[in-house]
Amino acid sequence: MNVLIVDDEPLARMRLIRLLAHDKSIVIKGEAGNGNEALLLIKKHTPDLIFLDVDMPGLNGLQVANELNNLALPPAVVFITAHPEHALDALQLSAAGYLVKPVTEQSLVKVLEQVGRLNKAHVQKQQSTKISYQLGGTIKSVELDNVYYFNAQEKYTNMVFEGGEAFIESSLKQLESQYPAQLVRIHRNTLVNKSKLLSLNTHGPGLHSVELMGCNDHLTVSRRELKTVKKILN
Structure with missing residues (x-):
């Protein structure tokens, strides 16, 4: 599964990369420190999953996710934030999961299991695309x-x-x-x-x-x- 990590805090990105290293099925295709950079990398790599920080300067995570919903086959999105009150907004944008900082290994494993189930449905939808x-x-x-x-x-x-x-x-x-x-x-x-x-x-x-x-x-x-x-x- 190809993954993109988006967070304006370098230490938060490093922590997530370290935790994801335990899952050999995951390939980290890139990192972005802001929303605009994220959209460029998404277009370039077409990841299966994005770990997306909600609170970023400029284009925030919710705005990025809203842009992704305009795609025919958007990637799965897992929001990450230090503010749990954003959970409702995230769910309204069809998020695949939600993680609260600091991210733990247990919470990450749980959300990856959920994403795995969603990703199968995503693939089936992709395969049935007709012109x-x-x-x-x-x-x-x-x-x-x-x-x-x-x-x-x-x-x-x-x-x-x-x-x-x-x-x-x-x-x-x-x-x-x-x-x-x-x-x-x-x-x-x-x-x-x-x-x-x-x-x-x-x-x-x-x-x-x-x-x-x-x-x-x-x-x-x-x-x-x-x-x-x-x-x-x-």
């Missing part, structure tokens, strides 16, 4: 897991999936925002399914393309997105 399209006057849908890539073409977006392709009205920007955990931009005109990425090929100086599992199309990778693609494949 709708119209074909011959009939509304159909395809599992996002079965989509190879999306390509922008004038006013529409072409969706290529296992068994065919179809035009949809959603823009690449909208799709990228709705499904950040599943899709990655490889070019200003193209989003691909991360789970389908097979290899990165170099054809000359500054010329790159990717191959997707089960798809014969070779898709151009822009210089701007090259680093991101390499990171995913590594």
Whole structure:
């Protein structure tokens, strides 16, 4: 489980990292000292779980959580604070758990068990994500897991999936925002399914393309997105 820790107190972050080290299933992807930095890291790493301090200068934890609720598949959030009176606000934001400082090993174990149950439901929801399209006057849908890539073409977006392709009205920007955990931009005109990425090929100086599992199309990778693609494949 990929985890992000957000707290403006370095000692509090260190304590939580030390306690989490006992759970080998957890990978700490990063730390943030404020809300704005947290949102950037969330977009970059798409963590499964965020330990989020409520009381921070600037954008506080409740405001960050409110932003996360706009995502199609937001990560699980465990709030951490020295003020128990914030519990009601946290629960209203669909928090997966709540920890009071100083965090103890016993309370952490308990909340991780709860998050584990929620995370299974989260994964099932992710796997059942469908994209709708119209074909011959009939509304159909395809599992996002079965989509190879999306390509922008004038006013529409072409969706290529296992068994065919179809035009949809959603823009690449909208799709990228709705499904950040599943899709990655490889070019200003193209989003691909991360789970389908097979290899990165170099054809000359500054010329790159990717191959997707089960798809014969070779898709151009822009210089701007090259680093991101390499990171995913590594």
